[in-house]
Amino acid sequence: MEIPVIDFSNLNGDKRGETMALLHEACEKWGFFVIENHEIDIELMEKVKELINTYYEENLKEKFYQSEIVKKLEKQQNLSDIDWESAFFIWHHPTSNINQIPNLSKDLCKTMDKYIAQLIELAEKLSQLMSENLGLDKNHIKQLFSGSNKGPAIGTKVAKYPQCPHLDLVRGLREHTDAGGIILLLQDDQVPGLQFFKDGKWVEIPPSKNNAIFVNIGDQVEVISNGLYKSIVHRVMPDMNGSRISIATFYNPNGDAIISPAPRLLYPTNFSFGDYLKLYGNTKFGEKGPRFETMKNMTNGHGH
Numbered sequence: 001m002e003i004p005v006i007d008f009s010n011l012n013g014d015k016r017g018e019t020m021a022l023l024h025e026a027c028e029k030w031g032f033f034v035i036e037n038h039e040i041d042i043e044l045m046e047k048v049k050e051l052i053n054t055y056y057e058e059n060l061k062e063k064f065y066q067s068e069i070v071k072k073l074e075k076q077q078n079l080s081d082i083d084w085e086s087a088f089f090i091w092h093h094p095t096s097n098i099n100q101i102p103n104l105s106k107d108l109c110k111t112m113d114k115y116i117a118q119l120i121e122l123a124e125k126l127s128q129l130m131s132e133n134l135g136l137d138k139n140h141i142k143q144l145f146s147g148s149n150k151g152p153a154i155g156t157k158v159a160k161y162p163q164c165p166h167l168d169l170v171r172g173l174r175e176h177t178d179a180g181g182i183i184l185l186l187q188d189d190q191v192p193g194l195q196f197f198k199d200g201k202w203v204e205i206p207p208s209k210n211n212a213i214f215v216n217i218g219d220q221v222e223v224i225s226n227g228l229y230k231s232i233v234h235r236v237m238p239d240m241n242g243s244r245i246s247i248a249t250f251y252n253p254n255g256d257a258i259i260s261p262a263p264r265l266l267y268p269t270n271f272s273f274g275d276y277l278k279l280y281g282n283t284k285f286g287e288k289g290p291r292f293e294t295m296k297n298m299t300n301g302h303g304h
């Protein structure tokens with residue numbers, strides 16, 4: 001199975017239609033895909049990974065190997081509720097907390113802020129393309145995510161999945177779907193571990209070459225698309241030979257955003273059967289599709 005690859009450099013030329021169709025299919029049938037030629041500065045991406053790796057080595061690694069997780073595992077007890085990961089969260093928007101995270105160097109904060117600014121542009125572009133592919137106004141997802149005008153909530157989970165001698169006993173991260181909207185992942189170029197469950201099988205996501213960005217869809221995009229786009233179960237397996245870096249940025253709804261399926265994507269709702277019959281009288285020998293569309297225009301999203 002080949003994971004879909006969306007080449008963003010094809011979005012402006014005569015391959016746009018083809019590329020949009022590929023993206024739509026990836027969102028519908030896979031729920032995850034790779035973006036190439038995303039125009040995020042490659043040197044910046046390399047620097048983010050390098051500085052996070054150094055931060056982990058200097059601040060987190062020793063703590064991790066002395067933690068309860070490791071002790072529990074050595075005693076082989078209560079293993080059902082632990083993940084073999086060393087992680088922390090950074091919030092970027094609406095309010096950044098990057099300056100409050102202990103021991104982050106100025107260089108790391110600045111580099112991260114620069115990277116995130118470029119990544120947000122990519123997330124917004126993607127939210128527009130998805131909205132467009134769903135037949136919605138291109139700002140639909142962003143507007144819904146913005147809640148009472150604060151804009152989408154954007155944060156990053158920075159994680160290392162440390163080298164692990166107990167592969168049969170523990171997961172790096174247990175299986176789950178993501179709660180939010182669109183997740184953009186900058187990950188290791190050497191160490192594997194991420195897996196998605198597709199068609200009854202675990203699909204291994206290989207380490208990212210050439211700083212491609214891996215994207216997956218969260219639960220809220222599944223709801224907004226009325227189930228057309230899917231959030232997919234995934235997990236992280238630990239590795240015996242290396243530590244895997246994972247920098248996952250969430251483009252999510254604000255906490256006060258009210259989520260619902262886009263009315264455009266629903267069957268017509270809340271009409272009286274009498275109204276339907278009136279329309280039916282004139283259109284009985286046509287297809288039902290356009291009739292449903294007419295009913296939708298009369299009812300969905302019009303406060304009925």
Ligand SMILES: [Fe+2]
Nearest residue numbers: 176177178234
């Ligand atoms: Fe996840």
